[in-house]
Amino acid sequence: MSTTPWVRRRRRLLLASALPVLLVLLLALKLLSLPVLTSSAGGAHESGDGAGVRTAGERLGIVDIVQRWRAPYVEGTGRAMEGDLEGGRRDLELALGRTGNPQDDCTVRTNLVLTIERQSDAAGEAGDTEGEKKIAEEALALIEGGPEGCLDGSADGNGGEAGQKQQESKQRLEEKTQPEEGDGEDEEQDPSKDDSEGEGEDPQKDEKQKQLEEKNKAGQGDAETKKKIDEAEESNGGDYAEKPW
Structure with missing residues (x-):
């Protein structure tokens, strides 16, 4: 049918x-x-x-x-x-x-910056100082490219939390990209000083002074390394922006 x-x-x-x-x-x-x-x-x-x-x-x-x-x-x-x-x-x-608006952009951008910063930390801990600096520069560029009101927290969509985290991260990243203290400076002599100033000094005293300076430099290096490790530990999961949950 x-x-x-x-x-x-x-x-x-x-x-x-x-x-x-x-x-x-x-x-x-x-x-x-x-x-x-x-x-x-x-x-x-x-x-x-x-x-x-x-x-x-x-x-x-x-x-x-x-x-x-x-x-x-x-x-x-x-x-x-x-x-x-x-x-x-x-x-x-x-x-x-x-993302379709500056507030959402800032929220995502903040966690992305923190993630890239941790990648930079990992490179430094592995002894890759060049990679550490390069990755840190990538994170800084991301911060600089953020929308207006993101970095200062005035319009970050997170009540200022995202902006604050970016500012803290920026400070740490800038330390990574700056040359280490003393690089190239100790090698240059002050032209205003005369070589004759050192004439007649005790060679043993000069050697002790040199050893003391080397110990001080080593101590500064250890302190900087510890500081980087402490900062890396502080930038674990709890640093990520919470919103928009």
Whole structure:
């Protein structure tokens, strides 16, 4: 028995009306899921649970079709907290490219800067001083390229927190890019001094003075190394900007 034209039209109408209903259901699911996932990400961040932050970011990627920067931002922050600096940087760079306003840009940019700073720290700890300086310069360029009101915290979207973290990071990064004290300076002689000033001095005294100066330099180097390690430890997961959870 063949289907009548009226029945076929009714079926087509039912199929056509099912699509909008499905879209409404998906939108409702997204709206219901977002607060749960963002709350989960915030709780994981406060407890220093990088894996929890990353997992929340992965789930956000499934439901968040409007703020497309949010999922890679949360996921990248989680990866960086876990120690996966390369993966975290990749996700945060993706998130930065998806932001649509200065406040979101500043939020993502802050965590990206902190992640790159930790990459610079890792290079320094591995003895790669050239790489440490190069990566630090990349982070500084990112800070300088931020939107107006980001660095000073006046319009960073985080109540000044993101701007403060960037300022602190900038200070540490600038120390990395400056030449070490004494580089090339000790080799130059003061032209106003006459060589005759040293004539008649005790050679043994000169040798002791030289040894003392070398010890002082070594002590300064150890202090600088300890300072860098302490700063690297302080810039772990807890330094990342919390919002927008």
